Amino acid sequence: MASHEKLKSNAPSGPIEDRWQKHQFDMKLVNPANKRKHTVIVVGTGLAGASAAASLAELGYHVKSFCISDSPRRAHSIAAQGGINAAKNYQNDGDSVYRLFYDTVKGGDFRSRESNVYRLAQISPAIIDHCVALGVPFAREYGGMLDNRSFGGAQVSRTFYARGQTGQQLLLGAYSAMMRQVDKKSVEMFPRREMLDLVTVDGKARGITVRNLITGEIESHAADAVLLCTGGYGNVYFLSTNAMNSNATAAWRCHKKGAFFANPCFTQIHPTCIPRSGSYQSKLTLMSESLRNDGRVWVPKNKGDRRPPNEIPESERDYYLERIYPSFGNLVPRDVASRQAKFRVDEQRGVGPTGEAVYLDFSDAIKRLGEDQVSEKYGNLFQMYEKITGENPYKVPMRIYPAVHYTMGGLWVDYNLQSTIPGLHVLGEANFSDHGANRLGASALMQGLADGYFIIPYTLGNYLGSNKIEKITEDHEAFKASREEAKKRLDQFFSIQGKKTVDDFHKELGAIMWHYVGMSRNAEGLKKAIEEIGKLRKEFWEDLKIPGEANYKNSEIEKAGRVADFLELGELMARDALERQESCGGHFREEYQTPENEALRKDEEFSHVAAWEFSGKDHDLKWSRFEEPLDFEYVKLTQRSYK
Amino acid sequence: MNLNLKIWRQKNSQDKGQFMEFHAKDISEDMSFLEMMDVVNEQLIKDGKEPVEFDHDCREGICGACSMVINGNPHGPDKATTTCQLHMRRFKDGDSIVIEPFRAKAFPVIRDLVVDRSAFDRIIEAGGFISASTGNAQDANCLPIAKDHADRAFSAATCIGCGACVAACKNASASLFVSAKIAHLGLLPQGQAERERRALRMVAAMDESGFGGCTNTGACSAACPKEIGQENIAMMNRDFMRSSAKNRD
Numbered sequence: 001m002a003s004h005e006k007l008k009s010n011a012p013s014g015p016i017e018d019r020w021q022k023h024q025f026d027m028k029l030v031n032p033a034n035k036r037k038h039t040v041i042v043v044g045t046g047l048a049g050a051s052a053a054a055s056l057a058e059l060g061y062h063v064k065s066f067c068i069s070d071s072p073r074r075a076h077s078i079a080a081q082g083g084i085n086a087a088k089n090y091q092n093d094g095d096s097v098y099r100l101f102y103d104t105v106k107g108g109d110f111r112s113r114e115s116n117v118y119r120l121a122q123i124s125p126a127i128i129d130h131c132v133a134l135g136v137p138f139a140r141e142y143g144g145m146l147d148n149r150s151f152g153g154a155q156v157s158r159t160f161y162a163r164g165q166t167g168q169q170l171l172l173g174a175y176s177a178m179m180r181q182v183d184k185k186s187v188e189m190f191p192r193r194e195m196l197d198l199v200t201v202d203g204k205a206r207g208i209t210v211r212n213l214i215t216g217e218i219e220s221h222a223a224d225a226v227l228l229c230t231g232g233y234g235n236v237y238f239l240s241t242n243a244m245n246s247n248a249t250a251a252w253r254c255h256k257k258g259a260f261f262a263n264p265c266f267t268q269i270h271p272t273c274i275p276r277s278g279s280y281q282s283k284l285t286l287m288s289e290s291l292r293n294d295g296r297v298w299v300p301k302n303k304g305d306r307r308p309p310n311e312i313p314e315s316e317r318d319y320y321l322e323r324i325y326p327s328f329g330n331l332v333p334r335d336v337a338s339r340q341a342k343f344r345v346d347e348q349r350g351v352g353p354t355g356e357a358v359y360l361d362f363s364d365a366i367k368r369l370g371e372d373q374v375s376e377k378y379g380n381l382f383q384m385y386e387k388i389t390g391e392n393p394y395k396v397p398m399r400i401y402p403a404v405h406y407t408m409g410g411l412w413v414d415y416n417l418q419s420t421i422p423g424l425h426v427l428g429e430a431n432f433s434d435h436g437a438n439r440l441g442a443s444a445l446m447q448g449l450a451d452g453y454f455i456i457p458y459t460l461g462n463y464l465g466s467n468k469i470e471k472i473t474e475d476h477e478a479f480k481a482s483r484e485e486a487k488k489r490l491d492q493f494f495s496i497q498g499k500k501t502v503d504d505f506h507k508e509l510g511a512i513m514w515h516y517v518g519m520s521r522n523a524e525g526l527k528k529a530i531e532e533i534g535k536l537r538k539e540f541w542e543d544l545k546i547p548g549e550a551n552y553k554n555s556e557i558e559k560a561g562r563v564a565d566f567l568e569l570g571e572l573m574a575r576d577a578l579e580r581q582e583s584c585g586g587h588f589r590e591e592y593q594t595p596e597n598e599a600l601r602k603d604e605e606f607s608h609v610a611a612w613e614f615s616g617k618d619h620d621l622k623w624s625r626f627e628e629p630l631d632f633e634y635v636k637l638t639q640r641s642y643k
Numbered sequence: 644m645n646l647n648l649k650i651w652r653q654k655n656s657q658d659k660g661q662f663m664e665f666h667a668k669d670i671s672e673d674m675s676f677l678e679m680m681d682v683v684n685e686q687l688i689k690d691g692k693e694p695v696e697f698d699h700d701c702r703e704g705i706c707g708a709c710s711m712v713i714n715g716n717p718h719g720p721d722k723a724t725t726t727c728q729l730h731m732r733r734f735k736d737g738d739s740i741v742i743e744p745f746r747a748k749a750f751p752v753i754r755d756l757v758v759d760r761s762a763f764d765r766i767i768e769a770g771g772f773i774s775a776s777t778g779n780a781q782d783a784n785c786l787p788i789a790k791d792h793a794d795r796a797f798s799a800a801t802c803i804g805c806g807a808c809v810a811a812c813k814n815a816s817a818s819l820f821v822s823a824k825i826a827h828l829g830l831l832p833q834g835q836a837e838r839e840r841r842a843l844r845m846v847a848a849m850d851e852s853g854f855g856g857c858t859n860t861g862a863c864s865a866a867c868p869k870e871i872g873q874e875n876i877a878m879m880n881r882d883f884m885r886s887s888a889k890n891r892d
Contacts, residue, residue, distance in 0.1 A: 051777075054777070055776075055777040058776040058777055069700060069706075069708060070698060070708065070759070070760055070761065071707075071760065071761065071763065071764050071804065072764070073707070073764075073767075073804055074700055074701075074706040074707060074708050074804075076700070076701060076706070078701065078705050078706050079701045079703055079705050079706065088783075090784060126780070128783045129780035129781065129782055129783045130775070130777055130778075130779075130780045131783075132780065132783040132786065132833070133773065133775040133779060133780035133781075133833060134772070134773055134775055134833075135772075135773045135796075135827065135828050135831050135833050135834055137793050137794075137796040137797035137800050137827065137831065138783075138793070139793070139797075140788055140789075140790045140793040140794075141790065142789075142790050143787060144787025144788050144789055144790070144793075145784050145787060146783055146784055162797060163797065165705070165801060168705055168801070168803075169797070169800060172800065175767075176767060176771055176772035176773070177772060177775075177777075179764065179767045179768045179771065179772060180768075180772040180774060182764075182768045183768045183769065189764070191761065191764075214753055243700040243701040243702070243706060244699060244700055244701075244702060245700050277671070277673040277674075278671055278673060278674070280671065280674055280678050280681065280682055281678070282675070282677065282678050282681055282702060283702045283703075285702075285703050286703075384704075384728075387724070387728055387730065388675075388728075388730065389673070390672070390673070390730070390732050453777050454777070457777065499689075501685055501688050501689065503681070503685060545688060545689075547687075547688050547691070547692065547693045547694060548693045552654070552655065552754060553696050553753055553754040553757060554696075555694070555696060556688065556694065
């Protein structure tokens with residue numbers, strides 16, 4: 001096993017329930033009078049970034065906050081629909097910190113660190129308390145108490161929600177807390193800035209290089225520590241449920257500066273998305289998976305049956321989830337439902353104009369409950385579906401297909417959320433920490449806010465309190481070199497003067513990724529992907545066409561930098577998937593499955609985090625793979641079964 | 644379908660700007676309005692021209708980034724719909740479509756259809772929050788909140804901060820945006836301690852940013868993609884009047 005001295009988890013030992021408390025006591029503190037002398041850069045203003053900026057500023061640190069949007073309120077956390085988990089046990093239904101911990105490790109198919117996940121579950125109740133204090137209008141019962149629902153197949157009701165807009169309400173809460181600190185001059189806000197490089201001095205993260213997206217200016221910002229809260233990399237697939245501007249550039253630039261990238265092949269596919277309608281499609285829209293509570297999934301029994309759904313008689317329909325999984329039926333976990341849909345499409349039994357969809361049929365539910373009750377439960381989703389497809393799901397079955405939704409992999413961090421570069425901390429979806437190989441529904445919001453509100457305020461203090469940090473300014477050589485490098489790269493894009501647009505390349509990359517590094521993978525396909533991505537990358541640097549200039553708002557140059565990085569990250573994802581010769585969670589290798597087509601883990605060989613170090617230079621891509629072993633003292637490793 | 648587009652082009656905030664005509668060919672009715680714009684832009688780039696800049700991000704109607712005035716309506720002709728959720732089946736072959744940025748003194752044009760809405764952030768900064776620092780909170784259920792209060796607060800809180808209300812208003816007033824936040828927080832028990840200060844400071848910040856006054860025509864609510872109602876403005880005015888009277892120096 002290839003271990004690396006930098007991959008020390010720094011997780012405390014002892015009884016799991018005492019670890020975080022013990023660690024909090026053991027960590028160094030920064031004197032209140034000294035906090036304002038420390039500048040901290042926070043990149044990204046989603047749940048993790050906004051909550052971190054707010055709580056660090058409340059402590060007295062000087063925070064500089066950056067986002068690519070015109071306002072910090074637009075980060076893609078805003079689009080999360082379902083809810084946020086917390087081990088409150090308000091429903092008296094047997095939930096506990098231990099159960100949330102156990103469910104999360106098991107749901108992640110035993111590929112996450114026990115200490116981290118336990119801490120996440122332990123912190124979860126305080127998140128709800130704090131959000132309520134900030135005025136987040138969670139759903140309530142008539143008695144005024146908070147309402148909960150069961151989500152994503154959980155056996156307890158621990159999900160707090162605000163209609164179908166939980167992410168929006170939580171993000172606006174964190175945003176408002178941060179704006180309060182802007183008013184107090186504790187947070188300096190820099191919108192419409194894109195991070196292009198991490199600046200390191202003596203091996204420590206000391207600042208960033210950003211491009212002002214309005215003026216095109218390249219700016220430097222120095223600090224004592226940098227927090228990366230820049231989200232996931234789902235847009236490597238071109239089509240995903242991510243926002244158009246979500247990207248991996250900040251994380252990738254840090255990776256190329258020495259931050260290890262962990263488990264890049266762990267991506268999550270969401271089964272209930274609206275299928276694409278044509279090649280112009282720019283993104284995919286997710287519909288809450290609660291739809292599977294009442295909708296029945298089916299395809300025609302016969303290959304290539306192009307009849308409209310209402311003309312296909314009952315006897316010629318295959319309700320395949322109910323057939324294969326009689327006890328869970330349509331409610332099997334996300335990865336299982338997604339893969340089965342792909343199998344049907346591969347068998348040429350897909351439906352709709354592209355043949356890349358399956359039906360989700362509500363006619364039985366409407367018969368049983370009546371249209372009114374169905375509308376009460378799912379009205380807003382039906383309306384959204386009709387707006388996008390022009391079809392009325394009360395009359396015609398919905399068409400759904402899986403789409404990339406979340407990435408569990410990310411920059412490697414230790415228990416303190418610090419990457420392999422001292423002073424660079426990574427929070428939220430951008431890190432790899434808590435979800436293992438598969439994330440449970442309603443756990444992304446929980447992790448982003450736990451990292452920002454309740455973990456980083458302690459662990460960052462420990463870093464600042466235990467390291468001697470020399471004073472430097474933006475005049476330092478390292479900043480100058482980084483600015484030059486960033487300008488050179490921008491000039492390079494303009495100098496190519498080729499024929500294909502950024503989107504042309506992004507779409508081609510997306511097709512390769514979806515086909516070979518998507519829902520199911522095999523060695524042959526992954527090798528092919530690596531080869532094809534390499535070819536496409538070469539073509540990109542020879543035939544890219546960028547209009548206009550760099551010194552004003554120019555979306556094409558913004559996209560070019562992001563796609564250039566996706567073209568490298570995509571290859572690493574394929575390499576990681578190739579090396580992980582097992583199936584687990586969202587990573588399904590066709591060679592490793594049970595006779596019933598379920599994921600077959602190989603715990604003896606792969607019960608570890610794969611962390612990749614970039615060992616090449618610029619366009620010469622080379623990586624070394626290292627392993628952080630995972631020990632399970634509390635959770636018993638079992639094979640999942642939904643039969 | 645084929646369409647004639649008249650799109651506002653403007654290099655920067657100092658430039659005068661002008662309408663320019665474009666042709667959108669082979670547009671599918673299943674495209675979203677922004678996908679139609681993508682197709683036009685890809686063609687412009689291939690023809691060696693500069694694409695039209697516009698703000699957009701989530702493309703599912705929640706981030707509030709997309710703007711555009713389409714045939715005179717902020718976010719286009721459909722009720723309760725953002726530009727990204729507007730689909731081309733709403734138009735027919737041969738239609739002419741006029742596309743402009745959100746126009747208001749407080750929203751200067753940055754380039755083409757992109758405007759600067761940072762005034763909204765400055766208004767929130769002035770008081771659109773509850774001052775509760777991390778770590779202070781009591782158990783969430785210690786504070787029961789009647790369901791209809793929580794629901795009304797939620798409805799006000801669904802504002803996406805897009806600015807369509809300002810673009811629709813003949814006075815370019817931000818009253819609907821400001822009042823949505825004042826109502827969201829003012830309807831909750833947690834928001835009471837700062838209620839007066841909030842109304843005074845947010846209204847002052849709105850005035851300082853150059854937004855106009857409200858004359859109750861209701862164009863804002865009609866254009867609002869989240870259907871934020873006029874009752875919020877009434878609540879803002881009430882809070883502002885009461886606070887002004889009580890806090891007279």
